[in-house]
Amino acid sequence: MNIFRTIKEYKDWRNSLTDEPTIGFVPTMGFLHKGHISLINESVSENTYTVASIFVNPTQFNNPEDLENYPRDEKRDLELLSAAGTTAVFIPSVKEMYPAPVTRTYTFPGIDDVMEGALRPGHFNGVAMVVSRLFEIVDPHVSYFGRKDFQQLMIIEELAKNEFPSIKIKGMPIVREEDGLAMSSRNARLTEEERETAPLIFEVLKRSAQLIQEFTPQEVCRHCERMLAGSGMIRPEYFIIADSQTLKPLSNKADAAHATAFVAAWLGKVRLIDNYELF
Template sequence: MEIFNTVAALKSFVSEAHADGKTIGFVPTMGALHRGHISLIERAVAECDLCVASVFVNPTQFNDSRDLACYPRTPEADAAMLSAAGCHAVFMPTVEEVYPEPDTRTFDLGSVAEVMEGKHRPGHFNGVAQVVSKLFEMVEPHKAYFGEKDFQQIAVIRSMVRLLSLPVEIVACPIIREEDGLALSSRNARLSKEERTIAPAISRILKQSRELRPAHTPEMVIQWVTRELSALPHLRVEYFEIVDGHTLQSIRNWEDTDYAVGCITVFCGEVRLIDNIKYED
């Protein structure tokens, strides 16, 4: 596996691959890799001639400097995991390499970027669009792979791709969970031992809420989930919304959409965790 630290070296590798007619699958990450990331790598390896990953903690998408400072960084372990999974190249740049000058671009990402995470983390999705558009320009991938744990982020990136007319297919991949149901996240490493035993309640209660659908409105389900989680120690629900999975707009009735998705953010202690669930008929 090749490791690149500069844009020039990465572009040279990519240009050669394109000249040879090879398809490129790209997995952008912020590092601290886990099995969820590796599932994306494995799919890219299976579907494309070359798999390229990036490991870069992007400062422009953090609206909390403490969160940025605390974000786990494990570059050596990340490189070993990527190599073992069959990744062909990884881009591990410095902030100065990605942003030689401040990125002042603003993106009109539409309503999908204004709700939920967009409402609670102002500027977050613009920062995501900045870095992902830069990475797409560097790698020129045919396909890019993202995990559905970040359900809203996928919708935002698809909006950005349409906005910029980029020739890349966005591939959404299923959430990978621990045996106890907790969605895999790099942030899980920050949970204390006690918090780690409580955090799986998020997925458990979301799963139980599916059973309420036949006799309860979306608002009633939202209230039940919020009440159940709030009753547990260390957990604080920031938001839980049931939305149309295409538009990400809240629904009042199940009949309002054929694709209802519940999206939640919960603080477990000081660690911010996100998850989602699809309400299927």
């Protein structure tokens, strides 16, 4: 497995490929789990080469404490990537990625001003900034993202459509722990008691799929927020049922052909997000 820490090193390798390969790309912020590896496995099965990146992107953290506390373990990450068959890993420094301040502002009307976009100002601008930069450097044919970050996936699909039309974006299913908790690098920061409580988030999401058969979306959301808060440990930030195509919150079930329930909640100092397709 090749490890590159500069753009020049990666580009030299990329330009040396003469067999008209397909390159699959999995961008990550490290501290990998089975969800990340499922993306690697998909890429390895579909492409000649698979490239992963490890870069904790400071521009998408609107909370400095969250950036400082984001878990890191490069040695373990490299072992996991190698075992999964990754061809190359790009691990740039912040200076390598952003040698000069990036002044461009990205906007995605209708999908970047709700849920995560509304609560984390500048977050999706930072996401678009780093993904755009990585796409320019890595030059992949396909890039893989998990559906846990559903809204982020929609942002990246829109970015690729507008600026990188030759890159196919492939969204992959959420990978969960045996008790239903969506896998996330942030789970490692949960205390033992918080970790025992965390699966309630998925239980409530599943319950919303039953409730939507009898109640309005607003009634379901209010009930689900009460269920989460009733744990005494989970502090729901939002529970929203929205059109899966537009992310517009639903007033009536009949307003959309497909709907998804979205949740963001705090457990102690850890913020978790998840989603569940309702219909």
